[in-house]
Amino acid sequence: MREFRYERAADPAAAVALLAAAPDGAFLGGGTNLVDLMKLGVATPDVLVDVRELTSREVADLPDGGLRIGAGVPNADLAADRRVRERFPVLAQALLAGASGQLRNRATTGGNLLQRTRCGYFTDVTKPCNKRSPGSGCGALEGVHRNHAILGQTIAGSDDPATCVTTHPSDMAVAMVALDAVVRVLGPDGEREIPIAELHRLPGSDPSRDTTLRHGELVTAIDVPALGMPSRYRKVRDRASFAFALVSVAAALDVRDGVVRDVRLALGGVAHKPWRASAAEYVLRGMPATEASFAAAVESELEAATPLRDNAFKVPMARNVVVRTLLDLAGRDTERELA
C-alpha cells in the first residue's frame, strides 16, 4: 500500500476543499472497498479524507413520503430502517443481498454507490485493464468473463483502450436506479443534484471512469422519492450468500384491474452500470399483467444484449428472473414446466 496522509475535516465543505487540493487523494467512507483496493495496489491515493462521520448518518423524511438518506448511513442501518423496509422493500432487500453483515455494518450509502468493479483483471495489477490502467487493454474480453456484462459493453478488441466488458457490483445501486433516486453532491463549485441514472456510466471510450462525478465531489445524501407500489429485489449468485450477483433484478409493479399501470425495472450484474430496463418498462405499461407480457417486455430489453463467449447464460437467466419477479409482484404464480 502506498503511503498516504490521513485527514479529517470539520465539515463537508472543508473535506471537499481538502480533496480538491489533492489530485491523487480520495474520500474514505467505510473503507470496505477502498482499503481493499489500496491493499491490492489498485487504488493509490496519497491523501485520504475521512468522511465517514462527516456526512449525515440520518435518514430523514421528505414531504412526498420519500426519504433523504445521508451518505454516511451504514448499509446495515439503512436496511434496518423501518421506513425503508415498509416503503421501499426493494431497497432493503437489495442492501441485505449485498456483502456480509460485517461489511454492511461498515459500508456507507455513499460508498456503496461508488463501489468499483470486481473484475479479476481490474483487481490484479499485473494484468491488463483499461479501467485500472488506461490503455493497457482488456484482459476479460477474451479471457475469463463468465460473470461479465451482456449489455452496453465497449467491445473493440482486447488491445483497444476503450474496451471494457465488466459490471458494476453494487446491489443497492440497482434498487436506487429502479427507485429514481437523486444523488446530492457537494463539490468545489457547490452543490448539485444528479439523477442516479446519470451517475453511473457505460464505459464508452473511457472505461477508467465509473461515474460522472468530478474529482473532489462528495456524495452527501441520496433522495429517494415516494414509490407507492409493491417492490422487490431478487439476486442470483453462484452460492447462497456472500457473493456478487450473476444477475439481479430490482422491480416495482403497479397493477390495477389486471393491467400494468406502472413498472420500474433495473438489472444488476449485466452491465457497467445498474441497468434501467427502460425498454421493458415502456413495453409493459398498459399491458395485461401476464407472464406473456412480462416475457415480451424483458425480451425487448434483452434484444440489445451482446453476450461474450462465456456469459450468454445471463440472457435467459435475466429473462426468467425478471418474469418470475414480476409475477411474484403481480401476485401470480404461473407454474412453468422446465424447458
Next chain:
Amino acid sequence: MDSQITLRVDGAAHPLAVDTRTTLLDALRERLRITSPKKGCDHGQCGACTVLLDGRRVNSCLVLAVTVGDAEVTTSDGLAVDDVPHALHRSFVEHDAFQCGYCTPGQVCSAAGILAEARAGWPSAVTPDVAADTVELTDDEIRERMSGNLCRCAAYANIVPAVADVARAEGVRR
C-alpha cells in the same frame, strides 16, 4: 506516516504509534499482539478478523486503525467477563462448532453481532417480510446471517445449533 492513537480493546486502553496504513487488525495482531481476531484473507472476504466495534460486528482488516478513535473494540476473548466464558463460547465448545479453530473467534464475534441485530429486529436476506416487527433466528436466518464468516473445516452444521441455543436463551428464537 506514523500517527499516535489510543485503541480501547476489551476494556483496556492501548496508546500506540501506527502507520496510517495500519489496519485495526494489524494494529491488534502485529503491534499489540492481541491475537484473538485472526487474519484469513485481509480483504473482508472471510470474516476471521471480525470484532465488535462499539458493539457492531465489522471486518477489522478493512478498518484503518487511525479511523477508530474512541470506539470500543471487543474481541472474542474480550467477550469473556472476569475470565468467565461467554454463553457463545460454551455453546461453541458444546456443539463442536469448529475444528481448526482459526475462524472461530470471528464466528463468535459475528454470532454476538447477529444476536444484537436480531434483538433490534433487523431483517436479513432470507426474512420473508422485511417489514415485520420482530425477527426470529431460525436455522435459515442463522445460516444467512453467519455467511460472512467462512469456515473451511465446514463446521457450519454445528455452528447453527451453537448459535441457536444462545438465541433461544436470549429470547430471539423459540
Next chain:
Amino acid sequence: MTTMDRLVGAGVDRIDGPAKVRGTAPYAYEQDPGEPIAHLAVVQSTVNRGRISRLDPSRAEALPGVLAVLTPANAPRLGKGLASDLPVLQSLDVHYQGQVVAAVVAETSEIAKAAVGAIAVGYDAEPPDVALSPDREDLYAPEKLMAGFATDSIIGDVDGALAAAVVSIDATYETPTQHHNPIEMHTSMARWDGDSLTLWDADQGPHNIVNDLVTGFGLDAGQVRVISPYVGGAFGSKAFTHPNQMLAAMAARVVGRTVVYELTRQQMFSLVGHRTPTIQRLRLGADPEGRLTAISHEVVEHTARIAEFAEQTATPTRVLYAAPHRRTTHRLARLDVPPPTIMRAPGETPGMFALESAMDELAVVLGLDPVELRIRNEPERDPERDLPWSTRNLVECLRTGAERFGWAGRDLRPGVRTEGRWLVGTGVASATYPTRRRKAQCRISVDGAGRYVVEIDGSDIGTGAWTALTQIAADALGTDMASVELRIGDSRLPFAGGAGGSTGLASWGTAIVFTARDLRKQLDEQHGGQPPAGGLSVDGELPGESPHAKTHSMHAYGAHFVEVRVDRDSGEVRVPRATSVYDAGTIVNAKTARSQLLGGFSMGVSMALHEGSVTDERYGHYVNHDLAEYHVATNADIGEIDISWLDVDDQLANPIGLKGIGEIGITGAAAAVANAYWHATRLRIRDLPITPDKYFRELGES
C-alpha cells in the same frame, strides 16, 4: 473392542476448545519468539516460464524500515538436494507464475508490502503452457503415482468386454484445479540462535518440515526445531515444506533477528500447491441385471515442470466394484504451473466423482435403483489385489443410509418433482478411502503422583487429535483424561509423521497404545503396579504398517444420500439435506469424529457446487485468486446433514480398530450431489462445479 471402551468412543469436548473459541490458542503467527519480529513480503513472477532479465532492488532497499531485500543475486545459497520449488531465490529461472523472485524484510508488514511494489523485475519469457487436454501429444505415464500406487492396472480384456457388453456407459468427467484455502494462511516465523533454528510454523507435522530445513541450511537435525501446536486448517497444503519455511529461515539468518512470513490469501493460489485438474474417461459395461463386466477409468491430469506429482485419481476404481475385466490408467501433462500437491483425499476425491457419476448413469440406462446397482456389484475380495477385506461394510452403509434418508419408494424418473419454483431430486454415491498407518514413536512418563505426560510429534490441524489422543492415552494407561498431559506439534518430541492420509490416530494412537502397554508392564513387573517416587519414562514405537496390510485389503467406506433443489428460473442449486453413513471402524471421539465427517462431506458439497480455480491460458494465471472469487461453501450453502456410523471395528488395521476419518467424508460427496442434480433436472453435469450457468448450457439456452 477389547479393553478400551471407557473413554474411546465418548463424545468428549475438545480440550483445546475453550482457548480456541476465545482466540487465545497460539497459531504460528501468534507465538512469542522472545524478540521483536521483522516482516517478510515477496515479489512473485508474473510469467510462467522464462528467466529474470532485470531485477533492481535499490529503490526498495532505500525505503526507511527496510532491513534487507533478498534476490537470486544475494540470497544465501541453500544446500543441494531440495526438491520442487524449495530452492527459493537460487536461480534466475522461472518455472511458474507466482514463483518468488525477491523478498523484502522490513520492520513492519506495511513497509515490507509497500517495498515489494518498488522492485522492478523484467523477464525473458516464453508463452505459458497451462492448458490440460486429453489430446496433448506430450502426455506421459509417470513411473508411479502418489503414495506408491501403480500408474496403470489392467486385468482381462477390457475392450473386448466393453464391446460385448449388453449395456454400457462411455462418459468423460472433468474436475477443475482446486485450492485448499485453509483459513489460516501458511505462516512461518524463524529465529536463529547461533546455528540453531527455531521455526514456529503452520504445518501438518513438524517432522515433515525438519528434513528440508536440514538439507537447505546444512544443519544437523538437532539444530532445527519446528513448533506447530495449533494449525488453522490444512487439507494437504500444509503437509510438506513450501517456499515459506525456506524464506523465513533464510531471511532471519540474513537480518539476524526473528522474521515472520505470513502468506497473503492471493499467494495461497501459487505458493502452497493445489489439486490438479482432471479429465477422466469412464467406460462401464454390464449385463442386463446390472452386473459389471468391465470397468475402464482413464485419467489425464497435470503436474509441474519442476516437480512430478501424479495424483492417484483412478485408485478407488481398483477396489470399489466387482468386474472381471478392468483397467485404470493415469497420464500426465507437464505444464508451466506451480507444483500440485495432496488435497483432502487425493485421488479418491476427483476419481470418485467420475466413477460414482458413471455408476449413476449406468443405473439410469438399466432402469435400476442406483443403490441396488451398487449392491449387485459388491466384490467379495479386493478385485485387483485378490485379497480378502480386513472389514468391508459398504452394503450396510448403503442400506442404513437409504433407511435413514427415506430412500425407499424413490421415483427413478428425473425432472418430475417440484416444490414451488424448485426442482427436487435425490442422489446417492459410495465413499471409500484406504486405511493405513505409519511409523511413529512415543514417550510416556509418569511421576510419583500418577500423572502422565504423553509425548509424540502428532499434529492437530482441526482433526481433534488433541482430544482423541488424550482419550486413547487415558484408556491405554487405565487413568482419566485429567491425569494425562499430551504434548504434540513439536519436532523435539518423538518422531511421528504428519497429519495426512487419514493416518493420524491410527499411527499416533497405536504408538501411544504400544508405549502405554510397555509402561504398564514395567510398572507391574518392576514397581508393583505403582509409579515409583522418582517417576518412570518409557519410549515406544509403532514400526509402520499393519502386519496384515500385505494379506488384507483395508479401507473405510461410506454412503451419501443427498437432496438437491434447483431453481428452474435461475439454475441456482441448494442441498437442503443429506445423510451419510460410514464404516470407519472404531470411532474414538463421537463428537469430533462427527465434525470431521461433516466437514469432509460439506467440503464435497463445496467442490460440487462452487470450487474451481479458473485459468487464463493466455496469461497463465488463476484469475479468481481470492476468497471473494474462489467460492467455497458459506454457512447458507450447507443444510441439514445427518451423520452416522456403523458400530464396527477393524482389529486387523490397528489395535484401536479405527480406519481414519479425515478424508472419507469428501469422497463420493460431489457425485452424490451431481446425481441428485440429474434426478432433479434430468441434466447431467459432468464438469464441476455445478454453477447456475451450466443449467442454461445444458438446456441449450446459452
